[in-house]
Amino acid sequence: xxxxxxxxxxxxxxxxxxxxxxxxxxxxxxxxxxxxxxxxxxxxxxxxxxxxxxxxxxxxxxxxxxxxxxxxxxxxxxxxxxxxxxxxxxxxxxxxxxxxxxxxxxxxxxxxxxxxxxxxxxxxxxxxxxxxxxxxxxxxxxxxxxxxxxxxxxxxxxxxxxxxxxxxxxxxxxxxxxxxxxxxxxxxxxxxxxxxxxxxxxxxxxxxxxxxxxxxxxxxxxxxxxxxxxxxxxxxxxxxxxxxxxxxxxxxxxxxxxxxxxxxxxxxxxxxxxxxxxxxxxxxxxxxxxxxxxxxxxxxxxxxxxxxxxxxxxxxxxxxxxxxxxxxxxxxxxxxxxxxxxxxxxxxxxxxxxxxxxxxxxxxxxxxxxxxxxxxxxxxxxxxxxxxxxxxxxxxxxxxxxxxxxxxxxxxxxxxx
Amino acid sequence: xxxxxxxxxxxxxxxxxxxxxxxxxxxxxxxxxxxxxxxxxxxxxxxxxxxxxxxxxxxxxxxxxxxxxxxxxxxxxxxxxxxxxxxxxxxxxxxxxxxxxxxxxxxxxxxxxxxxxxxxxxxxxxxxxxxxxxxxxxxxxxxxxxxxxxxxxxxxxxxxxxxxxxxxxxx
Numbered sequence: 001x002x003x004x005x006x007x008x009x010x011x012x013x014x015x016x017x018x019x020x021x022x023x024x025x026x027x028x029x030x031x032x033x034x035x036x037x038x039x040x041x042x043x044x045x046x047x048x049x050x051x052x053x054x055x056x057x058x059x060x061x062x063x064x065x066x067x068x069x070x071x072x073x074x075x076x077x078x079x080x081x082x083x084x085x086x087x088x089x090x091x092x093x094x095x096x097x098x099x100x101x102x103x104x105x106x107x108x109x110x111x112x113x114x115x116x117x118x119x120x121x122x123x124x125x126x127x128x129x130x131x132x133x134x135x136x137x138x139x140x141x142x143x144x145x146x147x148x149x150x151x152x153x154x155x156x157x158x159x160x161x162x163x164x165x166x167x168x169x170x171x172x173x174x175x176x177x178x179x180x181x182x183x184x185x186x187x188x189x190x191x192x193x194x195x196x197x198x199x200x201x202x203x204x205x206x207x208x209x210x211x212x213x214x215x216x217x218x219x220x221x222x223x224x225x226x227x228x229x230x231x232x233x234x235x236x237x238x239x240x241x242x243x244x245x246x247x248x249x250x251x252x253x254x255x256x257x258x259x260x261x262x263x264x265x266x267x268x269x270x271x272x273x274x275x276x277x278x279x280x281x282x283x284x285x286x287x288x289x290x291x292x293x294x295x296x297x298x299x300x301x302x303x304x305x306x307x308x309x310x311x312x313x314x315x316x317x318x319x320x321x322x323x324x325x326x327x328x329x330x331x332x333x334x335x336x337x338x339x340x341x342x343x344x345x346x347x348x349x350x351x352x353x354x355x356x357x358x359x360x361x362x363x364x365x366x367x368x369x370x371x372x373x374x375x376x377x378x379x380x381x382x383x384x385x386x387x388x389x390x391x392x393x394x395x396x397x398x399x400x401x402x403x404x405x406x407x408x409x410x411x412x413x414x415x416x417x
Numbered sequence: 418x419x420x421x422x423x424x425x426x427x428x429x430x431x432x433x434x435x436x437x438x439x440x441x442x443x444x445x446x447x448x449x450x451x452x453x454x455x456x457x458x459x460x461x462x463x464x465x466x467x468x469x470x471x472x473x474x475x476x477x478x479x480x481x482x483x484x485x486x487x488x489x490x491x492x493x494x495x496x497x498x499x500x501x502x503x504x505x506x507x508x509x510x511x512x513x514x515x516x517x518x519x520x521x522x523x524x525x526x527x528x529x530x531x532x533x534x535x536x537x538x539x540x541x542x543x544x545x546x547x548x549x550x551x552x553x554x555x556x557x558x559x560x561x562x563x564x565x566x567x568x569x570x571x572x573x574x575x576x577x578x579x580x581x582x583x584x585x586x587x588x
């Protein structure tokens with residue numbers, strides 16, 4: 001058994017698809033447990049019994065459509081019209097626009113590609129230092145993970161069987177804390193660079209608003225609809241998908257009909273990847289619960305730590321290592337079912353746990369060796385990967401501080417519940 | 418041989434795209450109509466089938482999306498090796514992990530096939546009169562195709578390793 005596990009870990013590090021690794025560990029477990037091997041297929045098919053899952057393909061489709069249109073440009077124009085007059089304004093534009101965009105596109109690297117390409121040259125032109133720009137754009141690429149309707153939040157809700165509405169509400173303040181801390185740092189670093197990028201002009205704000213007139217109702221309908229309880233999450237997802245299709249394809253006509261199959265394919269490739277991992281993880285979770293792994297883990301952890309605080313410290317360390325190795329989606333479906341009962345044993349609220357989990361995993365986008373944002377930025381802006389590492393490091397430290405704050409201050413997450 | 422693989426590749430891509438477009442469009446259409454029916458039409462249509470249909474579409478999207486992800490080489494993996502190593506060793510590592518993936522998918526596909534055959538004997542139905550096994554048949558089919566995709570990639574990698582000049586010419 002240990003030999004098989006070691007072999008699987010080696011294969012995973014060598015780059016075998018993670019779903020195949022998880023499926024194998026589940027099947028080996030079933031075999032040892034004398035469970036019928038068909039269970040793996042049965043668990044996979046149970047994807048069709050999870051109600052909220054429909055939101056994942058719908059939001060992903062909407063997000064990909066948005067990123068293919070000129071919506072990112074309009075978003076940047078609008079935020080610069082509103083914040084550009086402040087010192088360090090463009091950095092704030094970058095943070096705000098990226099956070100908003102990531103919430104809608106689900107932190108799959110799309111943000112850096114869609115927005116970074118506009119913001120990175122703009123920052124340079126405005127006299128910001130190259131290292132700062134690179135670090136800012138790279139770390140902004142996963143900001144907004146905690147805001148509705150981000151995919152990881154929905155996936156956590158599905159896996160942990162926690163109300164998604166609660167998660168959406170819980171993410172607001174912790175997400176803002178991350179934003180404000182990064183914004184404060186950006187302004188402080190650029191305190192010498194006092195020249196505001198433009199003067200505030202009502203006319204420019206008006207023009208930017210008019211240009212984005214079709215997209216403006218989107219956050220109101222989606223967020224307002226969900227937060228007020230008017231729409232269920234999957235309904236809001238359907239409305240969003242249809243609305244984005246209408247405005248970008250039929251009204252703004254920025255995506256041609258001929259491009260639709262490609263956009264749908266690209267978005268569903270991501271969905272297929274996520275749901276496949278979810279499906280095989282259902283099987284491995286079935287095995288682990290059958291083998292009483294959570295109880296054994298709990299006994300192990302209870303020997304190591306005795307208080308909630310020490311548990312949270314251990315959890316954070318674990319999540320930082322996990323985030324450096326695994327992507328956020330695999331980590332959620334694999335690890336959440338295991339730590340959920342342990343966290344409950346230490347009196348950690350399951351909604352708060354979700355926020356801690358996602359916030360800590362967000363750091364994983366920026367930590368070597370497999371930080372996704374680092375590679376995308378290195379590729380997109382043609383900088384050596386080591387250069388991107390070091391440019392991102394101060395931002396990583398700030399984010400780490402914010403994660404510690406979010407972890408040990410549960411009220412931040414639980415205030416609106 | 419090459420042209421046959423190419424033709425299969427094009428046909429497969431087209432079939433995947435068509436299926437994905439139809440599935441996504443149906444999903445959006447049914448979900449939105451469900452909301453309109455409830456909020457504006459006072460539930461004058463009986464839509465009890467809609468929830469079930471949309472959930473089944475999710476399964477199909479997951480499967481067809483997975484086939485497409487395999488073709489585009491976009492399945493989630495720890496992408497470390499290609500960043501720190503280079504040269505023939507990378508190709509050999511890819512060959513090993515792809516053979517492993519092909520074998521695992523064949524195994525899952527086989528188990529899914531057994532399950533589907535058993536379901537056929539139970540006679541369960543979904544959406545009033547569609548046999549459950551027919552809807553679930555996508556799972557073994559998908560895993561067979563994914564397994565095949567991994568094998569094709571192994572063949573291509575081997576080809577490039579041993580006959581680099583031909584592979585270049587074919588590209």
